[in-house]
Amino acid sequence: MMAGYLLARAGVDVIVLEKHADFFRDFRGDTIHPSTLEVMHELGLLEEFLKLPHQEVRELRGIFNGQPVVMADFSRLPTRCKFIAFMPQWDFLNFLAAHAKRFPSFTLRMQHEVVDLLFDNERVVGVRAKTPESDREVYADLVIGADGRHAITHTRAKLQLQEFGVPIDALWMRLSKREDDPPQSLGFFQHGKLLVLLDRGDYFQVGFVIPKGGFDQIKKRGLPALHSDIVAIAPFLHDRITELDDWEKIKLLTVQINRLKKWCREGLLCIGDNAHAMSPAGGVGINLALQDAIATANLLATKLRTRAVSVLELEEVQRRREWPTKVIQTMQAFIHRHVVTGRSSGSDDKLPFLPRLLIWFPFLRGIAARLIGLGPRPEHVRSPEM
Numbered sequence: 001m002m003a004g005y006l007l008a009r010a011g012v013d014v015i016v017l018e019k020h021a022d023f024f025r026d027f028r029g030d031t032i033h034p035s036t037l038e039v040m041h042e043l044g045l046l047e048e049f050l051k052l053p054h055q056e057v058r059e060l061r062g063i064f065n066g067q068p069v070v071m072a073d074f075s076r077l078p079t080r081c082k083f084i085a086f087m088p089q090w091d092f093l094n095f096l097a098a099h100a101k102r103f104p105s106f107t108l109r110m111q112h113e114v115v116d117l118l119f120d121n122e123r124v125v126g127v128r129a130k131t132p133e134s135d136r137e138v139y140a141d142l143v144i145g146a147d148g149r150h151a152i153t154h155t156r157a158k159l160q161l162q163e164f165g166v167p168i169d170a171l172w173m174r175l176s177k178r179e180d181d182p183p184q185s186l187g188f189f190q191h192g193k194l195l196v197l198l199d200r201g202d203y204f205q206v207g208f209v210i211p212k213g214g215f216d217q218i219k220k221r222g223l224p225a226l227h228s229d230i231v232a233i234a235p236f237l238h239d240r241i242t243e244l245d246d247w248e249k250i251k252l253l254t255v256q257i258n259r260l261k262k263w264c265r266e267g268l269l270c271i272g273d274n275a276h277a278m279s280p281a282g283g284v285g286i287n288l289a290l291q292d293a294i295a296t297a298n299l300l301a302t303k304l305r306t307r308a309v310s311v312l313e314l315e316e317v318q319r320r321r322e323w324p325t326k327v328i329q330t331m332q333a334f335i336h337r338h339v340v341t342g343r344s345s346g347s348d349d350k351l352p353f354l355p356r357l358l359i360w361f362p363f364l365r366g367i368a369a370r371l372i373g374l375g376p377r378p379e380h381v382r383s384p385e386m
């Protein structure tokens with residue numbers, strides 16, 4: 001959506017195809033980072049955007065074995081907004097879509113599921129999409145594959161994927177929120193286990209990290225055992241945990257980290273989770289996907305207005321975005337190995353080494369804030385506005 005917005009703003013004819021009828025998915029994460037808010041300012045949209053219901057989180061706090069620790073402090077970031085805005089991603093996407101529709105060269109087609117690529121010899125020249133009425137062919141100078149972790153575009157283009165093993169999966173569910181709940185802390189860490197609570201107004205979106213492939217075992221132990229695992233980490237949830245009274249209310253989200261070796265071929269560019277699936281660790285995948293979109297528009301918008309772009313020009317996007325991706329994915333792999341494994345570590349240490357470091361050296365919270373809030377190479381809008 002961001003790539004579509006920016007390219008249409010630059011006068012390029014764009015059609016965004018979305019397979020669902022709306023953006024109401026509850027497994028997308030809710031974080032709008034300071035660097036994204038800066039981009040919204042650069043686009044002149046920030047003031048209106050911040051009128052949407054959201055929460056401003058100025059420091060990320062985790063509860064480590066019962067002890068609160070500030071993990072990242074955004075107050076000194078060199079950005080206009082020194083906070084992460086927590087907002088359901090569907091609100092963000094609807095906002096961008098509404099503004100993109102003001103550009104005459106922008107079209108959004110919902111319920112258009114891309115099921116195949118169209119080729120002319122070796123060049124990708126468009127996509128075949130399934131719609132409620134019929135199949136449609138859409139031809140384009142460039143197809144941008146922004147279709148997430150299970151992308152059909154990179155599969156059909158036979159782009160090679162490198163998988164980096166991840167030891168965890170996540171259970172995703174809802175619990176109601178009460179007025180007297182303790183102040184929001186994002187994560188409850190307990191000897192290798194992690195419970196995440198995203199405040200969505202009248203309910204918590206709950207993420208519970210489990211060992212990879214461990215869901216069947218958890219089901220065998222039964223719901224009461226899962227309830228007590230969760231309540232052991234966040235005791236204040238004891239009065240509502242039985243709201244999870246059916247496995248239907250608990251979704252398994254498989255966590256992956258991977259990266260395409262080549263993000264493009266003639267006529268096709270892959271960005272976001274399609275090019276590099278991100279783990280939820282650090283809550284940075286949305287930001288990274290947005291930065292790919294901004295870089296894509298910066299590098300290609302002017303050219304695309306008048307002509308198709310070459311593979312060499314598409315490769316510039318990969319060259320610009322690959323190392324920030326590698327840095328973040330390496331950080332996520334480290335977190336999976338040393339902080340959140342989904343298994344009880346068996347350690348008696350009240351405070352693991354990493355949070356201890358953050359207490360001893362508070363300046364590290366500023367570094368964490370930069371990595372999470374801005375990312376290694378924050379992008380700014382350089383594409384033109386027509």
Ligand SMILES: Cc1cc2nc3c(=O)[nH]c(=O)nc-3n(C[C@H](O)[C@H](O)[C@H](O)COP(=O)(O)OP(=O)(O)OC[C@H]3O[C@@H](n4cnc5c(N)ncnc54)[C@H](O)[C@@H]3O)c2cc1C
Pocket residue numbers: 017018019020027028029030031112113114115146147148149150151152170172207253254255271272273274277278279280282283284285286287289
């Ligand atoms: C459990 C979990 C929690 C997470 N929490 C966070 C978080 O809090 N913060 C954060 O920054 N990151 C989080 N992430 C990572 C983040 O969700 C992703 O990195 C980010 O959403 C990637 O954005 P994207 O636009 O590339 O892909 P997506 O957000 O996956 O968007 C892809 C879009 O393409 C559409 N689509 C897919 N296939 C087709 C098709 N064939 N035809 C047409 N449309 C199609 C989809 O419907 C979707 O709208 C989390 C990940 C997981 C697994």
